[in-house]
Amino acid sequence: MADENGKGGVLTAVKGMGSHLRNSQVWNSIFRPGSPARADSGDTPRNRAYVVMNNVLYHLHPVKVKRHGVKLSYTLCLGGLSFFLFILLTVTGIFLMFYYRPTSPAAYFDLQALATDVAFGQLVRNMHRWGAHLMVITVFLHMTRVFYHGAYKPPREFNWVVGIILLLLTLLLSFTGYLLPWDQLALWAVTVGSNMGAYAPVFGEQVSFILVGGVQITADTLLRFYVLHVLFLPFVITIFMAVHFWRVRKDGGISGPL
């Protein structure tokens, strides 16, 4: 098989199998018409439209966008990157959930074990933590870029409000996650943070009591923050993101040009 003919024979066979696969019913049932993965779709304007239109992507993107909107210098991709970081945080977070128990003292020791006993455990934890910090930054910068473009002006006023809610939810997600390592940093940062909330004039103490699950942080707080962090807040932010993206399109696509 080492001689030239043999290699050529294998190559041809592989190529033949490839084209057989790409023409098969199974393949064509997965990739809808227009997809570049299909053997029968060339790079025509119509197929370019089909790539989006015949695809789950159509839920996020229209077929065409304004030319200035695709310029990197307009959105700086900040909204998109915030979304991507959210996805990444979901994936890494699910990984972490396999190794983490929200009880004291298990939580702390689970994270220690993650660093030593789990393949790529520390790397994934690092990505989750730095990704979370980055997401706060990208969301904040996204808001800033939207402001400087005046992109909150009619008809986009309400999407700005949805955006502020997303910013709040992002901060809350980050804050509830902060407690989970159950180390000195987590405990006292969250203590300082929730003490601030307790100063609220009317319901401050009640809200703080409900969030923390008592007058001060205990192991119960850990469970409470955990459920908020892995279930409740992601659920709510997903809904608001759906509204946010839908409104971006319904409000006439990306704003501008300036």
Place this chain on the structure above:
Amino acid sequence: MAQLPENLLRRSAEARAKADGRPFEVVMAEMKGEAPPAGAAAAAPAAAAAAPVAAAGGPVRDLDAESAKFGVRRTLLERGMFARARKDGTAVPAMAGAVAAAAPAAGQAAPAAVGGPPPVSGPPPGVRTQRLLTVVKAGAIQGTTREPQDKVNVWPHLLAIEFVALLVMLALLTLMSAFIDAPLLEFANFNEQPNPSKAPWYFLGLQELLAYFDPQVAGVLLPTFGMIALMFIPYVDRNPSVRPSDRKLAIAIFTVFFMASSILTIFGSFFRGPGFNFVFPWRDGIFFDDLKTLLE
């Protein structure tokens, strides 16, 4: 020519007769393109006066007069007349007045006008002919209010950019995570508060404010007010322009707040040490545990 159903013709003839104050039969006959009944000539003085007697003895129609009277175009009257004659196999009535210059088909109208036999020139059997009813002025059925825009396909132009941005972000994050570990300090101890105790970095601007104001103000009023103010920006800023040169005030205000919160956050993160007292990071060290693993 499309034939109106009898009942519709009747209805419009009745209306017309009422409007003109003429007997119904006359109007009906006219509308049908038939000769008016004999007695009708006297009852319709205008039509009778205008209708000279034909040399051939048949009925004579003054199409110009009828046209003016009924507000129907002469060509239409002519066409109706020809069609009726063709259908009934009768001779076309003689016409008073000028031979229509705009007769529907010159070749067909000319012999008819001089009393020749009606040409049998209908469409061949099985062919449907169309008649132009009216010309509607050009204009879209749906009004388009949007200007055409310069657009590009999302695939490949936008998706390619997004994909690259995604890869760059993933690469950065992976690199950072490969080299900098997330901090994990000692086990949580309720009896030993570290000094300083700092909130997560995105709240350090607020914690910094706590050093200047009453906790009610710094911890509650300012952030609540700040969030509400942010939400109300679109409803307060009534200026429709998005050009930076038109919105100097808005940009100035936002920039002041943006810079202030950034400076407060940086200050709280790096310039506060034990007891949340002021420190110089280069002289006294950095008390910022979020980046502890990076700084060690």
